[in-house]
Amino acid sequence: MMQPLKLVLKQPLSPRVTRFRLEHPEGAPLPVFSGGAHVMVQMQDGPVLRRNAYSLISDPQDRSGYEIAVQREDAGRGGSLWMHRQAQPGMILDVGAPVNLFALDRTARKHLMIAGGIGITPFLAHLHELVRGDAAWDLHLAWRSRADLPDMALPARAHLHLGDEGTRMDVPKVLSGQPLGTHLYVCGSARMIAAVLDTAQGLGWPPETLHAEEFLAPAPGAPFQVHCATSDRHVHVGAQESLLEALEREGIDAPWLCRGGACGQCETRVLACDGTVDHRDHFLAPDERADRIMPCVSRFRGTLLTLDR
Amino acid sequence: MTLSFSQSRFRDDYSFANSDAAIRRFPFPFDRDSYMYSVNMEPHRAAGPEDSVFQRRFDVDEHYLSEMADRAITLQRDPMRCQSLPHMRLAGWDLLELIMTAKAEDYPDLFALQRDGACWRWINRPMGIDDRFTFLDDATLPCGPMEYITRQTQGDFALLDQRQGNLWMDAGMITSQADWSLDFDIGMNFFEWHAPVPRAAQMGIFQRALKFLLNVQQGAPSRRLNWTMTVNPRLDTSPETYPEWGPEKRSLTPENVGQRQFLRVELQSFWRLPRSNGLAFPIRCYLCALEDLVTVPKWGRRLHRVLRDLPEDLATYKGFAVNRPLIVDYLSRFDDGAPTSPGIFPD
Amino acid sequence: MTPAPANRIPSHPTYAPLQPRPGHAALMIADAGGAVALAQLLAQAPDLRATARILLVAADVPPDLPAVTPVPGTEALEAAIAGALQGARMGLQAYLAGSQGLIGQAQALLLAQGMAPGAIQMQQCGGPARRMQCVHCKTIAPDVVIDPYRCPGCGRWLYVRDHFSRRLGAFQGVCIDAETPGLVPEPTEIAP
Ligand code: FES
Numbered sequence: 001m002m003q004p005l006k007l008v009l010k011q012p013l014s015p016r017v018t019r020f021r022l023e024h025p026e027g028a029p030l031p032v033f034s035g036g037a038h039v040m041v042q043m044q045d046g047p048v049l050r051r052n053a054y055s056l057i058s059d060p061q062d063r064s065g066y067e068i069a070v071q072r073e074d075a076g077r078g079g080s081l082w083m084h085r086q087a088q089p090g091m092i093l094d095v096g097a098p099v100n101l102f103a104l105d106r107t108a109r110k111h112l113m114i115a116g117g118i119g120i121t122p123f124l125a126h127l128h129e130l131v132r133g134d135a136a137w138d139l140h141l142a143w144r145s146r147a148d149l150p151d152m153a154l155p156a157r158a159h160l161h162l163g164d165e166g167t168r169m170d171v172p173k174v175l176s177g178q179p180l181g182t183h184l185y186v187c188g189s190a191r192m193i194a195a196v197l198d199t200a201q202g203l204g205w206p207p208e209t210l211h212a213e214e215f216l217a218p219a220p221g222a223p224f225q226v227h228c229a230t231s232d233r234h235v236h237v238g239a240q241e242s243l244l245e246a247l248e249r250e251g252i253d254a255p256w257l258c259r260g261g262a263c264g265q266c267e268t269r270v271l272a273c274d275g276t277v278d279h280r281d282h283f284l285a286p287d288e289r290a291d292r293i294m295p296c297v298s299r300f301r302g303t304l305l306t307l308d309r
Numbered sequence: 310m311t312l313s314f315s316q317s318r319f320r321d322d323y324s325f326a327n328s329d330a331a332i333r334r335f336p337f338p339f340d341r342d343s344y345m346y347s348v349n350m351e352p353h354r355a356a357g358p359e360d361s362v363f364q365r366r367f368d369v370d371e372h373y374l375s376e377m378a379d380r381a382i383t384l385q386r387d388p389m390r391c392q393s394l395p396h397m398r399l400a401g402w403d404l405l406e407l408i409m410t411a412k413a414e415d416y417p418d419l420f421a422l423q424r425d426g427a428c429w430r431w432i433n434r435p436m437g438i439d440d441r442f443t444f445l446d447d448a449t450l451p452c453g454p455m456e457y458i459t460r461q462t463q464g465d466f467a468l469l470d471q472r473q474g475n476l477w478m479d480a481g482m483i484t485s486q487a488d489w490s491l492d493f494d495i496g497m498n499f500f501e502w503h504a505p506v507p508r509a510a511q512m513g514i515f516q517r518a519l520k521f522l523l524n525v526q527q528g529a530p531s532r533r534l535n536w537t538m539t540v541n542p543r544l545d546t547s548p549e550t551y552p553e554w555g556p557e558k559r560s561l562t563p564e565n566v567g568q569r570q571f572l573r574v575e576l577q578s579f580w581r582l583p584r585s586n587g588l589a590f591p592i593r594c595y596l597c598a599l600e601d602l603v604t605v606p607k608w609g610r611r612l613h614r615v616l617r618d619l620p621e622d623l624a625t626y627k628g629f630a631v632n633r634p635l636i637v638d639y640l641s642r643f644d645d646g647a648p649t650s651p652g653i654f655p656d
Numbered sequence: 657m658t659p660a661p662a663n664r665i666p667s668h669p670t671y672a673p674l675q676p677r678p679g680h681a682a683l684m685i686a687d688a689g690g691a692v693a694l695a696q697l698l699a700q701a702p703d704l705r706a707t708a709r710i711l712l713v714a715a716d717v718p719p720d721l722p723a724v725t726p727v728p729g730t731e732a733l734e735a736a737i738a739g740a741l742q743g744a745r746m747g748l749q750a751y752l753a754g755s756q757g758l759i760g761q762a763q764a765l766l767l768a769q770g771m772a773p774g775a776i777q778m779q780q781c782g783g784p785a786r787r788m789q790c791v792h793c794k795t796i797a798p799d800v801v802i803d804p805y806r807c808p809g810c811g812r813w814l815y816v817r818d819h820f821s822r823r824l825g826a827f828q829g830v831c832i833d834a835e836t837p838g839l840v841p842e843p844t845e846i847a848p
Contacts, residue, residue: 033584034583180745
């Protein structure tokens, strides 16, 4: 369910981070969303059709437009580079409906948010709601240097930890002394998420109070072949594309939602496998990995992979 | 479309009756001559003949006013049929917004919604309601938003919170349920509140259903039909009032079974709620007497075959094992063995 | 401690033996039957002694338990838990041991105070008695050992379901002779 939206604003917030605003081409109101939601933005990058997920950072109640913040990844597969270089105000982009895999747990008595770098984006939407509501909250943001810090109007209460000013985040200190009923939300790099969650577990925080969002961009890898049994086709997956993208390129029906290994929507049965599936998702349980694959992020090394597609 | 509303009761004298048109549009749940517990989910969009119950997002039919009156009686006797845990307030507003917008668009002759920023005016002509309130401000409504709108909408409503990769039954308006208690089940997760269903757990059906529901997207609702059997046209078959309706289950005779045994169908739908990220789960109940059902020959034949061949544990779970011989016997008179066409609609 | 039979329905609680978990403080709640389980836990993890606080319900205080607050009966449990949780912080672990009725009720009270289920462990000790809620009049019967049982509220004979509510800390009791008034089978003891 993609809808065409008009790019109306492109504003640098820092040397690497740019804010984009999308509106309905005729100015009609867009559907509301909930804090933590992301949208899929579709980009025609030469011959390649890219779909990247970006957290919405604007006020969820504001139906006049959607805003996202994109950090340029010079070593990435090209989506962020396209946004920074090719996307221009006036352009029409296909954008998916908002999907939320990082909502606040409303049973919590307090929300403790920890962001590393560009991982701040989902929290920007949460903050719009939190400052209006009466739930207790705290936000800690770590960034490399003040010079790189995007200009994003954080509430004065937010705690900033800047690498070049020696105010690094002391995670155990942030986590201790939190009142009963606090939930922890972490968004940032995989390493940062693992470190924070490990600390919390070590301090006795139960699993249901821990929430993390790591945007897995499908990482490049060695090319491979798959056989799709249902459609009886052999598909070549190139180094720079995901298995899901290759299936789409060939017109093979393949569902998806997050394209980041989190939601489970793309789950596909493996009918035969001679080789090793490189599971890169956060969805499949260890025992499910024996006969399933998440094509949005996972890859394959070997001689034969037959899918139920 | 012109609707004239019946004035009938789902209790006491059981004056409920379906018009011929209501019988023809009854959502018969079996698309083949046998039944297996399954999740059978499909997109909730217009389907079937012009007046089918699938044509509009929240179907309004001739029993609208009677059902709302019955709900009011049930709530007056037991206010705990409508409950919302504190964190579900926003989901309640989500539901109110969803229903008001849908009804005003789908039934402009019956309902109207005027919005000026957060100042809303809601007109419900059949019920004679014309209210102004401030959206998201509980104090401007006579009761909570979920209770307000579901006192004006046919069907039960559960609001599910989504967290920890599960769905939690954390709010609901449940007055026409097939023998489960909101007051007991509130706060349970998807697996817990389905715990009493036989077989399904082993079949992995719930894992798959849950995964599907967790990914229901904004603007893309889904639906399924569920069914059971009820003696007398009674909406309130709750465990709370079981001592009232229990004896009626044993009152069937070969003479009255066609008239007093009803097929009870639930049109269940699932809607992503945009503000709360919760899921709305309307459970709309339709009742049809066997003697009315068999006026559609395909349904008479098929219902006979389905009920005759149903595994005993499912008949027990659905609560009609004791009456099955009587029912099957009655229905066999309308089954000449002829083949039936695929699908649920009359030929 | 009885291992849960594999055929239990999914709403049925599971009780594992108490295991020490990381955390800066521990709240332990037990009745006379559960005190042994707490003593075992403390023997296994002596570090817990320093931070443990114990609510002992309707039981003589054994000499080997530290920091015991006696609670006269389950009706005083709510106030005792509220007091013990004053100013509580994340990382607090709860250890419950005793009859199903006690641990079910204690869990419900802890959840209502904002504690997460994952920070609460339970070990059932003693007999098969269950805390039951009558679905008709909502009366709670704390220690039901027979099935069917007579509801102390409305006097109906209720059968004992396996369906369990964490929020209420109780199993569900449903009228057994609703369809056939007066036909009540002879009660039998609930199997453990
Ligand atoms: S699309 Fe969400 S896991 Fe693959």
